[in-house]
Amino acid sequence: MDHLSTTFSALSDPTRRAMLARLSKGETHVSELAKPFLKDMSLPAITKHLKVLESAGLITKTRDAQWRSCRINGTPLKEATDWIEQYRTFWEESLDRLGEYLKTIQAEKKTKGKKHGKKRNG
Amino acid sequence: MDHLSTTFSALSDPTRRAMLARLSKGETHVSELAKPFLKDMSLPAITKHLKVLESAGLITKTRDAQWRSCRINGTPLKEATDWIEQYRTFWEESLDRLGEYLKTIQAEKKTKGKKHGKKRNG
DNA sequence: TTGTTAATTAACCGTTCGGTTAAATAGTGC
DNA sequence: GCACTATTTAACCGAACGGTTAATTAACAA
Numbered sequence: 462m463d464h465l466s467t468t469f470s471a472l473s474d475p476t477r478r479a480m481l482a483r484l485s486k487g488e489t490h491v492s493e494l495a496k497p498f499l500k501d502m503s504l505p506a507i508t509k510h511l512k513v514l515e516s517a518g519l520i521t522k523t524r525d526a527q528w529r530s531c532r533i534n535g536t537p538l539k540e541a542t543d544w545i546e547q548y549r550t551f552w553e554e555s556l557d558r559l560g561e562y563l564k565t566i567q568a569e570k571k572t573k574g575k576k577h578g579k580k581r582n583g
Numbered sequence: 584m585d586h587l588s589t590t591f592s593a594l595s596d597p598t599r600r601a602m603l604a605r606l607s608k609g610e611t612h613v614s615e616l617a618k619p620f621l622k623d624m625s626l627p628a629i630t631k632h633l634k635v636l637e638s639a640g641l642i643t644k645t646r647d648a649q650w651r652s653c654r655i656n657g658t659p660l661k662e663a664t665d666w667i668e669q670y671r672t673f674w675e676e677s678l679d680r681l682g683e684y685l686k687t688i689q690a691e692k693k694t695k696g697k698k699h700g701k702k703r704n705g
Numbered sequence: 706t707t708g709t710t711a712a713t714t715a716a717c718c719g720t721t722c723g724g725t726t727a728a729a730t731a732g733t734g735c
Numbered sequence: 736g737c738a739c740t741a742t743t744t745a746a747c748c749g750a751a752c753g754g755t756t757a758a759t760t761a762a763c764a765a
Binding site: 463465466467469470472473474475478481485533534535536538539541542544545546547548549550551552553554 | 585587588589591592594595596597600603607655656657658660661663664666667668669670671672673674675676
């Protein structure tokens with residue numbers, strides 16, 4: 462699988478995004494990182510999620526005695542955001558269109574207001 | 584599946600990203616959009632990909648006689664990029680670290696330069 | 706060396722994914 | 736109505752996904 466696909470795929474799971482959210486507040490070892498999720502799933506499940514994040518390059522693990530410390534790595538996120546960025550016009554454009562639309566109905570309201578002798582905001 | 588997961592999942596396939604790339608150059612109907620992919624897969628496969636993009640809200644389809652015209656919609660991309668944005672520090676931080684590193688080796692070079700009577704840029 | 710804790714691996718299971726082929730639906734035009 | 740084009744749906748298939756439990760590895764500590 463290509464790099465970008467791996468990144469987006471890794472980000473497409475809420476558990477993994479929650480893990481990144483936790484790691485954004487600081488480095489931790491697996492069992493501490495696991496705590497909030499152990500109500501919902503087993504430790505092996507967590508190991509798997511971490512492996513997905515790691516092979517996407519979104520985290521790195523360092524051995525610290527019997528603990529594995531996890532740290533977030535932003536590089537793939539930058540690549541993802543750079544890819545999305547090329548489509549920026551498509552959400553700014555629609556905001557523009559929304560602006561146009563609002564102007565249009567505003568104009569219509571004014572016209573109707575005049576017709577019906579009703580007026581709003583000048 | 585939550586909105587963000589659906590979006591990232593839709594973006595995690597290279598065929599679908601290629602389709603968005605094509606659509607970013609303008610609206611087209613399915614069969615024209617399909618052309619570059621028909622070497623690699625069948626039309627039903629393309630229908631499926633388009634359905635994934637559509638249910639993620641990344642495209643909208645409008646009926647035009649017997650053709651379905653596809654148009655890109657940026658809104659989910661904005662949501663995705665907004666989510667990623669909160670991690671910006673994690674790639675800028677590493678660039679900072681790179682900066683620090685460069686300054687360090689620059690300083691070292693200067694020292695060495697003085698030692699060897701070599702100097703660069705003042 | 707034996708026990709304890711941390712984490713992973715192995716083997717398995719149901720569901721989803723990305724593809725296929727064949728059939729069905731829908732609109733155009735003679 | 737019939738043929739043609741555009742597109743989707745149905746049914747199926749193997750591989751990948753997200754989870755499980757049980758067993759294994761690895762480091763520390765008594």
